Amino acid sequence: MIEIKNIHKAFGDHQVINGVSATFHPGITNLIIGGSGSGKTVLLKCMVGLHEPDQGNVVYDGRDFTRMNFEERIAIRKEIGMLFQGSALFDSMTVEENILFPLNMFTNQTAQEKLERANFCLERVNLAGKNHLHPSELSGGMKKRVGIARAIAMNPKYLFCDEPNSGLDPRTSIVIDELIAEITDEYQITTIVVTHDMNSVMGIGEKILYLYEGKKWWEGSNDEIITTKNQELNDFIFASKFMKALKK
Amino acid sequence: MFFQPFGKYILLLKAVFRRPEKWSIYRKEILKEMVAIGIGSIGIVTIISVFLGAVTTVQTAFQLVSDFVPRSVIGTIVRDSSILELSPTISAIVLAGKVGSSVASQIGTMRVTEQIDALEIMGINSPGYLILPKIVGAVTMIPLLVIISIALSITGGYFAGSLSGAVTGQDYIYGITKDFIPFTFTVCMVKSVMFAFIITSISAYQGFYTSGGALEVGISSTRAVVISCIMILCADYVIAQLLL
Structure with missing residues (x-):
């Protein structure tokens, strides 16, 4: 479980986060x-x-x-997996080396054990056999899946995803969303996904936190979000013609 | 204007020299950097060194118009100027362009594509992992390149002198072996180690604190080369003043 309590963050005079508190439970997205x-x-x-x-x-x-200081945080960071908006795969390494990287750095497993773990992670994201490709040879969706494979390599307790659907076609977006939801449920991870994709909201949003001008504006599930009376949230959800038509 | 970046630079260096997470991985990275910096720069160092020696020989001969000055002095001048100034400083300036821009753009690109964030999320000391191998690689390989540069510069001078008739081979060899002060070589090595540190640490600093996109990576890379060159010349003067 992750709790955030009264978070404030400003850059210069610009207050970006203004007193946000929330609790995120494991096993749900x-x-x-x-x-x-x-x-x-x-x-x-x-x-x-x-x-x-x-x-x-x-x-x-x-x-x-x-x-915590830098050294104390390392213990928690080993329990965190993160999928970045641009995947953030290491360009100089192959897919396999990307996944092996945290294992090499922080575990004392044998080379065979690490390779088995890397292959397992790749199979889990449906990329078996792509071990020796470089990130430049992968499509956007494949990069995201390798990013997920790397994020779960260390068996994380917490998974963070920053706009996992950005730049992906709708079908691939759904595949990535489903993969995140499956992994969350399977390993009972505390998963936090940052998105503005309404397909994700409706598809995997078991708990949703809506931010508006740096404040927590609304909290609920994807069932509740459709019927909310919150004006700003309604403007956000039903901004597209498709969602407006769906509402009608 | 000056103190804030300098403070950030010192703090970055402090993070760079923090204890590595796993030595075996750092060792591999150091070897990779040694190959990239050392082997990768031999070509350019060879070309500039041979020409530096040749030009120094021809120009020294041109200025030696008096019959009272033996022609062997040309060899002595080429030797001393190569060891004390030309090989360490000119090589360092050329390497600031080649290695410095590569370090800054490599680390800068990793910054803007969130690869450094990915390292930090994993709990890896990103300055240590990314910068320490480059500093160690440069500090070990650039002095070796400078030694090669000295040898090639003197050789270039020999051929230029012989082919142009400015100095006979015998006189030149007598000149380069006459009155050699071994301490000049020590000064040369001190300079090359310092220059190697300046090139990699300043370039890494510029890359590490890049923000934005491809345009800013280019700006960081240019700034890395310019600042490294200026700092090399400043350090050159300070070391000469302190040691000679």
């Missing part, structure tokens, strides 16, 4: 949604320590991450 510039990615980066919040706490299963 938690979504943080909001328009561009609403502070979703900044909140996610505060949670994983890529940004330091100006105020507030991020607590991983009772461990206050914000109060």
